[in-house]
Amino acid sequence: MKTLTCSFGSDTAEVFRTLEHSLDIAHLPRPLLPNLRSLEWHEGYSLWDAFLFLGPTLTNIHVLLRNDSLSLEGQCLLAALRAKVPLLKGLSIESDSPTHDKELFMSDIICSLSQLCRVSCPHFVLAPCAVIHLASLPGLQKLHLQLKGILEHIPQTSFPALQEVSTIVDDLSTGGNHFLALFSKSLALTDVRISTNKIPSSEQFHHFSSMIAKHCSPHNLTAIMVNLTWELEDLVPNYALEVHALEPLFACSNLESLKIRTPFTYRRIDNALLAKVASVWLQLQELDFVVDYCSFHHASADLVGLVHLSKCSCLHSVSLAFDVSLSHTMLSMDRPGNGICHETLTTLCVGYSPITNPRAVASVLLDVFPNISSIDMWEGYGNEDQEHVDMCSSWVKMKELYASFVGIRKQERLWAAKTDHKM
Numbered sequence: 001m002k003t004l005t006c007s008f009g010s011d012t013a014e015v016f017r018t019l020e021h022s023l024d025i026a027h028l029p030r031p032l033l034p035n036l037r038s039l040e041w042h043e044g045y046s047l048w049d050a051f052l053f054l055g056p057t058l059t060n061i062h063v064l065l066r067n068d069s070l071s072l073e074g075q076c077l078l079a080a081l082r083a084k085v086p087l088l089k090g091l092s093i094e095s096d097s098p099t100h101d102k103e104l105f106m107s108d109i110i111c112s113l114s115q116l117c118r119v120s121c122p123h124f125v126l127a128p129c130a131v132i133h134l135a136s137l138p139g140l141q142k143l144h145l146q147l148k149g150i151l152e153h154i155p156q157t158s159f160p161a162l163q164e165v166s167t168i169v170d171d172l173s174t175g176g177n178h179f180l181a182l183f184s185k186s187l188a189l190t191d192v193r194i195s196t197n198k199i200p201s202s203e204q205f206h207h208f209s210s211m212i213a214k215h216c217s218p219h220n221l222t223a224i225m226v227n228l229t230w231e232l233e234d235l236v237p238n239y240a241l242e243v244h245a246l247e248p249l250f251a252c253s254n255l256e257s258l259k260i261r262t263p264f265t266y267r268r269i270d271n272a273l274l275a276k277v278a279s280v281w282l283q284l285q286e287l288d289f290v291v292d293y294c295s296f297h298h299a300s301a302d303l304v305g306l307v308h309l310s311k312c313s314c315l316h317s318v319s320l321a322f323d324v325s326l327s328h329t330m331l332s333m334d335r336p337g338n339g340i341c342h343e344t345l346t347t348l349c350v351g352y353s354p355i356t357n358p359r360a361v362a363s364v365l366l367d368v369f370p371n372i373s374s375i376d377m378w379e380g381y382g383n384e385d386q387e388h389v390d391m392c393s394s395w396v397k398m399k400e401l402y403a404s405f406v407g408i409r410k411q412e413r414l415w416a417a418k419t420d421h422k423m
Contacts, residue, residue: 033053034055034057035057036055036057036058037057037058037059037060038058038059038060038061038062038090039053039058039060039061039062040061040062040063041061041062041063041064042064046073047063047074047076048073048077050063050077051077051080054077054084054085055084055085056084056085056087057087058085058088059085059087059088059089060088060089060090060091060118061081061085061088061090061091061092062090062092062094063077063078063092063094064094065093065094065095065123075102075105078093078105078106078109079109081109081112081113082112082113086115087115088113088115088116089115089116089117089139090116090118090119091110091113091116091118091119091120091121092118092119092120092121093106093120093121093123093124094120094121094122094123095123095124102124103124103125103126103127104127106121106124106126106130107126107127107129107130108130110126110130110133110134111129111130111133114137115139116134116137116139116140117140117141117142118140118141118142119134119140119142119144120142120143120144120145121144121145122144122146122166122168123146124145124146125146126145126146126147131147134159135158135159137161138160138161140159140161140162141161141162141163141164141188142162142163142164142165143159143162143164143165143166143167144165144166144167145168146167146168147167147168147169147175147178147179158185158186159183159185159189160185160186160187160188161188162183162186162188162189163188163189163190163191164189164190164191164193165183165186165189165191166191166193166194166195167179167193167194167195168194168196168197168229169194169195169196169197170196170197170198171196171197171198171200171204172194172196172198172200172204172205172207172208172226173200173208175194175196176194176196176204176208176211177207177208177211179194180208180211180212180214180215180216181211181215183215183216184215184216187217187220188220189216189217189220189221190220190221190222190223191221191222192212192216192221192223192224192225193223193224193225193226193227194208194225194226194227195226195227195228195229196226196227196229197228197229197230199228199238199239199262200226200239200262201238201239202239202240202241202242202245202264203245205226205241205245205260205264206242206244206245206248208226209245209246209247209249210248212224212248212252213248213249213251218251218252218253219251219252219253219254220254221252221255222254222255222256222283223255223257223258224252224255224257224258224259225257225258225259225260225261226259226260226261226262227259227260227262227290228261228262238263239263239265240264240265240266240268241260241264241265241266241268241269241289242268243268243269243270243273246273250276250280250281252281253280253281254283255281255283255284256283256284256285256286256314257284257285257286257288258281258284258286258288259288259290260289260290261290263290264289264290266289266297266299266321267297267299268299268300269289269299269300269301269305269320270299270300270301271300271301271302271304271305271308273301273305274301274305274309275305275308277308277309277312278308278310278311278312279311281312282311282312282313283312283314284309284312284315285312285314285315285316285317286315286316286317286318287309287315287317287318287319287320288317288318288319288349289319289320289321290319297321297352298321298322298323298351298352298353298354299320299321299323300323301320301322301323302322302323302324302325303322303324303361303364303365305322306318306322306368306369307340307368310340310342310368310369311340313342314344315342315344315345316344316345316346316347317345317346317347318345318347318348319349319351320349320350320351321350321351321352321353322350322353323353323354324350324353324354324355324361325354325356341367341368341370342368342369343370343371344371345369345371345372346371346373346374347372347373347374347376348365348369348372348374348376349375349376349377350375350376350377350395351376351377351378352377352378352391353377353378353395354391355391355394355395355398356394358394358395358397358398358401359398359401361398362398362401362402362405363405365402366402366405366406366409370409372402375395375398375399375402377392377395377399378391378392378395379392
């Protein structure tokens with residue numbers, strides 16, 4: 001066995017007591033599974049039992065804590081890693097809530113491990129010495145942690161092999177700048193994810209995107225995500241995301257995923273911007289402008305903008321509240337996509353998107369995007385306003401029509417294939 005996940009109830013603790021007793025009686029050495037490579041353990045089931053599996057072949061450990069502080073047994077387990085798991089490459093310590101009282105302990109543990117390639121401890125604030133140690137590791141590739149209020153004390157360091165970094169900052173303006181400056185020499189960096197505790201303005205986002213273009217190697221970046229550390233539910237957007245705030249990111253010509261999950265309104269996003277996106281980010285796979293179901297805001301872009309995105313041949317997921325009130329120009333076109341058939345798009349999240357002609361929308365989507373398997377939209381959530389009820393009904397009808405049209409199209413292809421075979 002090379003992988004073990006322990007996520008069962010406390011009634012199984014006796015199983016481990018029996019196993020440990022049997023090992024003692026037979027004078028068998030630990031670990032219990034000598035070929036084990038990966039261990040996942042959920043606290044609440046006694047971390048003392050995890051000691052049975054610590055051994056020199058173990059390279060990956062994931063511990064999920066069930067409270068906001070490390071228990072004595074958890075501290076003992078982590079303290080034993082240096083001696084019992086000398087080749088540890090992946091360490092993930094997660095908690096149900098932020099942990100504030102074990103900064104020095106966790107920092108000491110991090111500093112004692114020199115083979116780490118993947119580190120995830122987002123609920124712990126590490127001391128500067130631990131961050132400096134991580135920066136010196138030649139094989140560190142993935143990093144997920146909280147850098148809160150300490151970045152000013154850390155010199156610029158290299159993180160020579162770092163590819164993916166995800167962290168939590170107080171705000172996007174100051175924390176984001178320090179974050180990017182810290183990783184400015186990470187030439188291998190491809191994936192940047194920042195969670196902020198405060199809602200950013202459009203100007204702060206523009207400053208952040210400008211810093212990415214300045215401090216990172218933009219041509220190497222393939223994924224960028226900005227989100228909040230807390231839920232968006234019932235949150236009314238305070239800022240509109242301006243087009244110029246996104247423009248510095250166009251320097252990232254190889255971008256594959258852009259996710260902005262902060263409560264902006266996206267009314268400034270129009271067809272021209274999506275045309276620019278399609279012309280610059282040719283490798284784009286995911287475009288996610290968080291759809292806020294609790295406020296009735298939508299972008300200026302309509303289905304023409306969505307059709308522009310068909311030029312991104314790898315695109316499989318789009319989230320944006322479009323204005324799906326079709327123009328007379330698009331309605332009069334026999335082939336809205338000018339013959340383009342984009343077969344990779346499978347997920348479309350439209351949120352609160354106005355819709356006036358469900359049949360026409362279904363026809364356009366079928367013509368350009370025939371393989372959409374998931375269409376997610378606002379479903380009313382108890383709103384009894386007749387306009388909202390009608391819009392919800394229109395989207396339900398559109399989904400039914402689209403599914404029906406897809407079935408008809410598949411049947412037509414089967415008939416055509418049979419006819420060609422007979423000829």
